[in-house]
Structures are given as structure tokens and as C-alpha cells.
């Protein structure tokens with residue numbers, strides 16, 4: 001039974017969006033930079049969903065999370081994969097936009113898909129691979145580190161976001177179960193090949209425990 005949940009984001013408009021949902025009485029929403037967050041209590045779980053890629057120094061994020069966790073607490077991070085076949089299409093779009101805007105000094109980073117702009121904050125996406133992040137967590141003292149790649153398939157669906165437009169929408173339904181079966185098989189690959197599913201993954205989950 002979850003007693004209390006704190007939802008945190010440095011962006012007030014993200015928190016305002018969250019406030020429009022019916023979150024229940026045990027949820028508190030906080031506008032704060034995670035690195036500056038100073039609650040009075042510690043947490044037994046910290047979930048970080050698609051945020052760590054915007055922290056310039058991942059070590060700082062991991063150390064902060066460790067300090068906020070109780071002994072026996074768990075950190076769960078979901079973040080974009082790298083290196084990944086899914087990155088190519090985004091990069092390509094970014095390059096095309098830059099070429100189109102060349103000479104227009106005012107364009108700045110507006111077409112840069114690695115930038116995330118909310119309120120007055122602008123974040124640059126700096127992805128970190130699963131095994132490197134795992135090493136940072138281990139060095140910080142975390143134990144029992146496990147990884148799961150998420151959305152493991154070739155990015156070829158026309159209807160998908162930032163995928164190569166090869167497979168038409170009407171075939172997606174028929175092909176998705178095969179892609180899922182393939183993903184499940186790939187997770188069972190022996191140790192020397194365990195990086196392979198990450199190359200084909202959009203995102204991954206990494207979980208680690210504070211002893």
C-alpha cells in the first residue's frame with residue numbers, strides 16, 4: 001500500500017498539467033529542480049521517467065537519488081536508449097531542418113530535436129547507455145542492478161513517431177506480436193550478446209537497490 005507519493009518536475013507547467021488529473025489524496029506535486037529538492041523524509045522508491053537524459057551530469061542525479069532513498073529503497077529509471085537504431089531518424093530530421101534553416105541566425109535551436117523547452121527552462125538531451133548508467137549506480141553504492149530494454153524492434157512503422165516510414169499502418173497490428181515475441185527472445189541472449197536488444201530498443205528501464 002502506497003502511503004505517500006511526491007511528483008516532482010522543475011517545470012511549473014508540467015506540474016500544472018499533472019494537477020488537472022485526479023491523482024488522489026496521497027499525491028503531492030512539487031515544482032523543484034531534482035538536485036535542489038530537500039524533503040524532510042526519505043523515500044522507499046524513486047521513479048524517474050524520461051528525465052535523466054536532461055541532466056548534464058548523471059553522477060549528480062544518481063548521488064541525489066541515493067541520498068533521498070531509505071536503506072533498502074529502490075531507484076527505477078526509464079530513459080532513451082543509446083546507441084540505438086531509433087536515434088538515426090531523429091538525427092536525420094534534425095539535420096534536414098538545420099539545412100533548411102541555414103543562414104537564418106534567428107532560428108537558434110528551435111529546430112533542434114535534442115532540446116526540450118518548457119517555461120523558461122531549456123534542456124539538452126544527453127542520453128546515457130544502460131551499462132554506463134549501471135556502472136555509475138554501482139560506483140555510487142547501489143546493488144542488484146537490473147536492466148530491461150523497452151520497445152525492442154526495428155523502427156520501421158509508418159504510424160510511429162520518429163520511425164523510418166517503411167511498414168504501412170494496416171500491417172502494424174499483424175506484425176506487432178512478432179516484434180514482441182522477438183523482443184522476449186532477445187532478452188534471453190547470452191551475456192556476450194546482451195547489448196544487442198538495446199541497439200534495437202527505443203527506451204530502457206534500469207532498477208537498482210540502495211543497500
Ligand SMILES: C[S@@+](CC[C@H](N)C(=O)[O-])C[C@H]1O[C@@H](n2cnc3c(N)ncnc32)[C@H](O)[C@@H]1O
Pocket residue numbers: 008009010011014032033034035049050051054055116118121123
Ligand atoms: C521528456 S519530459 C518527461 C516528463 C514526464 N516525466 C513524463 O514521463 O511524461 C522531461 C522532463 O524532465 C524535467 N526535468 C529536466 N531536468 C530536471 C531537473 N533538473 N529537475 C526536475 N525536472 C527536470 C523537465 O522539466 C521535463 O518535464
